[in-house]
Amino acid sequence: MFHEPAAKQDRDPASGYKTRLGVWMFLFYALVYAGFVAINLISPKAMESVVFSGLNLAVVYGFGLIVLALIMALIYNGFCVREERRLAAHDGEV
Amino acid sequence: MDWMPILVFLGFVGAVLGMSFYFARKARSAAGYYAAGGTIHWSVNGIAFAGDYLSAASFLGICGMIATAGYDGFLYSIGYLAGWIVALFVVAEPMKRLGKYTFTDALDSTFNSKGIQLAAAISTLVVSIFYLIPQMVGAGVLVTPLLGLPHAIGVIIVGGIVIVIVATAGMTSTTYVQFLKGGLLVVFSTIIVVAVLIRGFSAEPDQGGKVPFHKYASIAATEVDGTLVPEDPTVKVLGVKDIPKIATLVKTLHGDKTTWFKKDVVDGRIVLQECQYEAHGAGGAVYVNGAEKSETNVLRQAGSLIKLEGSTVIEEKSVGPFEFLAKLGSPDTQVKIWKSVKFEHDGEKVAVYYPSITAGNKIMKPGTKFKVEGTPLEKLDFVSLMLALFLGTAALPHILIRYYTVPTPAAARKSTIVAIAAIGFFYVLTLYMGLGAMVNEVVNPADNNMSAPLLARSFGMLLFAIISAIAFATVLGTVSGLIVAASGAVAHDLMDRFGGMNLTDNKKVLAGKISAIVVGIIAIILGIIFQGVNVSFLVGLAFAVAASANLPSIVMLLFWKKTTYQGIVASIAVGIVSSIGIILFSPTMYELYGRLPTEAPIPFANPGIFSIPASFLTLVIVSLLTQKKGGTAQA
Numbered sequence: 110m111f112h113e114p115a116a117k118q119d120r121d122p123a124s125g126y127k128t129r130l131g132v133w134m135f136l137f138y139a140l141v142y143a144g145f146v147a148i149n150l151i152s153p154k155a156m157e158s159v160v161f162s163g164l165n166l167a168v169v170y171g172f173g174l175i176v177l178a179l180i181m182a183l184i185y186n187g188f189c190v191r192e193e194r195r196l197a198a199h200d201g202e203v
Numbered sequence: 204m205d206w207m208p209i210l211v212f213l214g215f216v217g218a219v220l221g222m223s224f225y226f227a228r229k230a231r232s233a234a235g236y237y238a239a240g241g242t243i244h245w246s247v248n249g250i251a252f253a254g255d256y257l258s259a260a261s262f263l264g265i266c267g268m269i270a271t272a273g274y275d276g277f278l279y280s281i282g283y284l285a286g287w288i289v290a291l292f293v294v295a296e297p298m299k300r301l302g303k304y305t306f307t308d309a310l311d312s313t314f315n316s317k318g319i320q321l322a323a324a325i326s327t328l329v330v331s332i333f334y335l336i337p338q339m340v341g342a343g344v345l346v347t348p349l350l351g352l353p354h355a356i357g358v359i360i361v362g363g364i365v366i367v368i369v370a371t372a373g374m375t376s377t378t379y380v381q382f383l384k385g386g387l388l389v390v391f392s393t394i395i396v397v398a399v400l401i402r403g404f405s406a407e408p409d410q411g412g413k414v415p416f417h418k419y420a421s422i423a424a425t426e427v428d429g430t431l432v433p434e435d436p437t438v439k440v441l442g443v444k445d446i447p448k449i450a451t452l453v454k455t456l457h458g459d460k461t462t463w464f465k466k467d468v469v470d471g472r473i474v475l476q477e478c479q480y481e482a483h484g485a486g487g488a489v490y491v492n493g494a495e496k497s498e499t500n501v502l503r504q505a506g507s508l509i510k511l512e513g514s515t516v517i518e519e520k521s522v523g524p525f526e527f528l529a530k531l532g533s534p535d536t537q538v539k540i541w542k543s544v545k546f547e548h549d550g551e552k553v554a555v556y557y558p559s560i561t562a563g564n565k566i567m568k569p570g571t572k573f574k575v576e577g578t579p580l581e582k583l584d585f586v587s588l589m590l591a592l593f594l595g596t597a598a599l600p601h602i603l604i605r606y607y608t609v610p611t612p613a614a615a616r617k618s619t620i621v622a623i624a625a626i627g628f629f630y631v632l633t634l635y636m637g638l639g640a641m642v643n644e645v646v647n648p649a650d651n652n653m654s655a656p657l658l659a660r661s662f663g664m665l666l667f668a669i670i671s672a673i674a675f676a677t678v679l680g681t682v683s684g685l686i687v688a689a690s691g692a693v694a695h696d697l698m699d700r701f702g703g704m705n706l707t708d709n710k711k712v713l714a715g716k717i718s719a720i721v722v723g724i725i726a727i728i729l730g731i732i733f734q735g736v737n738v739s740f741l742v743g744l745a746f747a748v749a750a751s752a753n754l755p756s757i758v759m760l761l762f763w764k765k766t767t768y769q770g771i772v773a774s775i776a777v778g779i780v781s782s783i784g785i786i787l788f789s790p791t792m793y794e795l796y797g798r799l800p801t802e803a804p805i806p807f808a809n810p811g812i813f814s815i816p817a818s819f820l821t822l823v824i825v826s827l828l829t830q831k832k833g834g835t836a837q838a
Contacts, residue, residue, distance in 0.1 A: 121612055124296065131292035132762075138288045139593075145281070146589045149575045150582050156568040163529025167274055167568040168634075171281050175627040178288050182620045185292065189616060 122196045127189050134185055141177060145170050208349055208668035215672035216364060219380050219679060226375040245614040247382050249621020252605055254381025257388055257629055258681035259341025262674055264739025267651035269637020270506060271540055273566035275573050276637055279739050280630035282592025287626065289597040291619045296612035297761050298603055306603045307696040310756055316768035317701055322775040324696035326752040327600040329779055331689040332725060333748050334599065335682060337741035339730020342678045344652040349671045355731045362727035365682045369719040377683040378608055384676040389625055391670055392632045398662045399639035400527055406517035408507055408644040410661035416644065417503055419558065420477040433475065442548065449544050452555050460493035465557040479503060479556040479648060502556065504657060506646040509537035509560055531638055536563030538641060541648040556648035584807035588743055591811030595746025598753035601684035604691065652738055682726065690718035743809065744786050751778035751814035759822050770826030778818035785810035
């Protein structure tokens with residue numbers, strides 16, 4: 110009884126799809142994040158260079174990582190919802 | 204005493220407590236107490252996530268660090284937010300599917316192992332307590348200027364209120380407190396940033412005319428036969444303190460006033476720059492800037508511009524958000540930031556706060572605090588920090604338990620996305636608030652944690668009162684969440700499951716409440732001990748412990764079918780011991796022990812780069828060695 114969730118769970122046929130998608134999207138973001146860390150270590154002066162509207166690379170990359178996180182989160186949710194609906198409709202047909 | 208901030212503050216605290224008592228009726232069952240019955244709407248839970256996450260570290264610590272170290276403080280914002288990607292893509296839905304009340308439930312879902320129950324519960328307790336320390340330090344920091352009470356009293360007040368909240372209503376009230384506070388924090392931080400941009404830049408910031416700008420003295424000097432001689436004959440040198448690699452400081456007497464100066468060399472000439480200081484004499488007397496410390500004689504708030512894009516005539520109103528950052532980041536901009544050094548001199552314990560003039564392009568990139576251009580060890584420290592911030596979020600117990608408050612895995616995912624939006628927006632604001640404090644002469648040189656609230660005060664007492672009350676609620680909410688997590692670990696994981704006590708639902712809630720009181724008292728004591736340490740730095744350490752102790756187990760359980768319960772137990776143990784071991788022997792802790800940081804046997808402060816791989820490796824090796832003996836994960 111102790112392993113039951115606090116709220117009753119339905120079967121989630123899309124979980125495998127969502128897990129695979131999540132891992133790939135995580136790896137992509139991790140790569141972009143690692144790029145930020147690597148530039149700071151390998152070529153820290155590059156962070157001073159102005160790249161957009163008077164803003165330097167450090168600010169643009171930093172803000173970019175924050176905005177990218179939100180965009181990827183919305184894309185991920187969009188794909189997940191689509192798959193959940195598709196499988197739910199498929200279940201309904203059976 | 205100004206009563207308005209006190210009334211606003213009391214109003215907030217009253218509202219929070221009222222909410223707790225109102226929701227107390229929902230916390231009579233264990234599911235209600237630990238997981239709010241799993242009935243919270245995902246949008247409310249998302250903002251509550253933001254409320255949980257935007258703790259004292261984010262609002263006080265990050266803004267404070269940006270105010271004194273520039274972009275390096277913003278690294279925390281980037282890392283903290285990036286951590287949510289791990290939470291969303293890897294952890295959110297599986298955690299919801301696997302668990303009931305606690306992180307231990309999820310880890311143990313396929314094994315039913317006493318070892319996992321014990322190790323994961325201890326890990327939850329350790330990480331929660333590490334995370335509680337900076338929250339309590341933040342509480343003390345807030346109460347001092349708001350209510351005029353000592354740090355320790357502030358910590359005790361927060362501890363007391365939180366114990367009441369948690370012991371009364373558990374996760375339901377904690378969720379709504381977090382929702383309210385998270386929303387208000389984002390709204391009022393936006394107001395501060397708009398005010399900063401409208402105010403613009405000034406060479407002599409005076410807090411809207413409320414505090415006259417102090418012009419620091421600068422005295423030319425020469426060196427004759429190794430003796431320093433000021434050109435102003437009325438200034439007499441009393442002593443020189445050379446602190447290698449940091450600064451040469453000069454104690455002077457002018458009339459009857461003692462002042463410390465920093466010796467600089469400008470264009471080949473010696474210049475003495477006026478500092479601030481606090482000296483504790485043997486008899487207990489405390490002197491600040493040459494006179495006895497009093498209510499009116501305290502350290503001056505600091506931080507201002509010397510040049511803006513090469514010009515010393517600075518008077519610019521209403522700058523755009525990009526323009527603000529671009530102008531500050533110019534190589535021709537110079538900012539006066541303040542650093543500190545502590546030492547003993549003539550029987551006095553002295554803390555000198557000295558100005559450091561730094562170019563804008565250095566302020567607006569990493570390197571002021573984290574030496575990305577330094578030695579290999581310093582670079583390693585930077586990588587270690589960024590790794591821990593990235594991987595720590597998804598392993599924080601008070602974040603993980605919030606996945607159990609929503610009804611479905613899809614709701615867990617959606618609430619995480621709402622959290623990313625709110626938290627990401629707030630973190631962009633931190634850069635403006637921190638830099639705004641840096642150039643508006645509002646930074647307390649002895650404790651940068653108050654930079655954001657003091658920036659708000661420079662715009663008026665009402666904004667200060669509201670922001671301080673929200674910041675206080677921030678601490679209350681986060682501490683409540685942490686204490687719920689810790690009490691769940693004790694009552695549900697340790698007593699009920701590991702101890703096999705088979706508590707009834709009511710007794711489990713009672714045990715949770717008693718645990719909350721004990722953990723709250725421990726947090727109060729630690730909050731008093733750690734006074735003065737930057738709260739974001741302390742949270743960074745909590746992230747490192749969480750990422751080392753918890754994340755390898757979560758990830759491997761989900762993605763590696765050969766994971767055994769022995770592997771999980773060993774991984775948690777190695778993660779806790781290695782991360783805390785490195786922290787205890789780090790330069791920062793040596794400073795807290797009252798010793799020189801250079802004496803620390805481990806020359807860096809962030810353990811993640813060693814402890815996280817060590818924990819992963821341990822799990823893999825032990826799991827491979829125990830394939831026949833232990834059960835494996837059904838991933």
